[in-house]
Amino acid sequence: MSRKFRLEEERAKHLQDEIQEEEDKLKAQKERIFGPIVWKRLPSGIKIMDLQSVNYIQAVNIIMEFFVKKNVIFRNTTRFLEDEDSVTSFRDKLLISMMDRSSIIATKEEEDPDIDEEIVGILLLKAVKKCDYGRVFSRVALNSGKPYASIIKFLNGINRKIDIFEEFQCDSYLRFYLMCIKPEYRGKLLGYQLMSTALNVARHLKISVMMGIFDSWKLQEYAKKLGMQKFFEILYKKYHDDEEELIFCDLGAGNYTCALMAGTIPSFPQPEKLVFKVESVTKPRTRAEKREKYKKNR
Template structure:
């Protein structure tokens, strides 16, 4: 092999390596641009980040497996027994996820999804359109559930009440049973305020169907705009629907509140005599003393 051939081969190899380095750099930049925004890292080993499409199916499976069996409204309506309702509910969830406002909590030790908070920006011009109408949802039980939710939504005009054009709705909170009692629910709910601030949305809103969520809503600064007692909600045959809402769960409440800006503490002023590091000379002290006598 000639010396010239070896030099050309080395140059070609170096050019290939340089090209690969550039490709790797571009790939890394792309991942940073399109990767999830991490909102919080908790000392307990969890991070809260944007819900991206690669997690949609896992989140949907977790909600179907746990949420519909535990949520007060869905559990009392025997939602899990209606396959058409589950299918329609799953499609509605997917549509909500595509709003790209939702967040998830991930266990950093194994990268498993520990919890999810579905959020959706609701604009005044879009409110009450196709995706909230009962007749477009399959499954009799799901239609009755949406009818109940729409009853609550119609009782208060959140846009009018807060004089706003958009609010951020807390649509659904679900924590994997393996990760409960770690305050992940509260961390997700509180992070929702950061998202509202980031999106410049002035109001948050939710339908809270249990006392635990209602207490968290109060901590977030929400107020109850309307609530109905479960014992007073009956079907068209005047039969009680919510036979087992659970201990302490007496009402289903529509709650909302303004998003307050975080309080930034201003640094206290330091006395002037403490800020000066230079010492006065004897002449300056005498001059100041004489000035004081005058």
């Protein structure tokens, strides 16, 4: 191999390395631009970030596994999991809600970037806009299956009790749609951390009003701490379903009502003004002033 050929080969390799380095930089920039926003990191090693499309199926599976059996409304709906149409309708509704791209998840951080982070909590959020509210799309009949239709009927009956747009004179609001925490992470205020983080999501979206239908006393307490108040609530024991698909007999401790709650989202707290104490500086005396003082003291 001639010396000239070796030099050309080295030059080509060096050029290829430079091209690869530039491609890696562009890839990293794209990942930063299009990657999820990390809203909060907790001391427990859990971070709260945007729900991305790559996590939709995993999030749906977690909800189907842990939410349906735990939630007050779903677990009191007869034959829901046995009804294929109801399960399919609910899964489709979940995917449509996730496509709003407002939802957030809690994941367990891993030091190794090659290990997929475990989703431990999900909060589905939906930005509801007045201009879209009356469209047919928002009321598409995805509710096939009697058990799921009974749930939608119950929730819609509560939702229609107040016009959020009229009550708060707003053009949009952020709705708390559904929250699911894995069993081993419950009782650690992760639900409250997700709900409080949703306020930052609303601020990011320039939304000043929030609402939700909360079916347990714990969620109602969290909502109250965030500044929401009850506008309507229904006693479970007084609810009667004509179809006999939704019968509340397994409520759980402390769960007596399902409440529609709403409130305004406080703006970011203003930073405190820094007050600097300016200390007086003694001006050095001149030689003439020193001599004058010396004469006076003699």
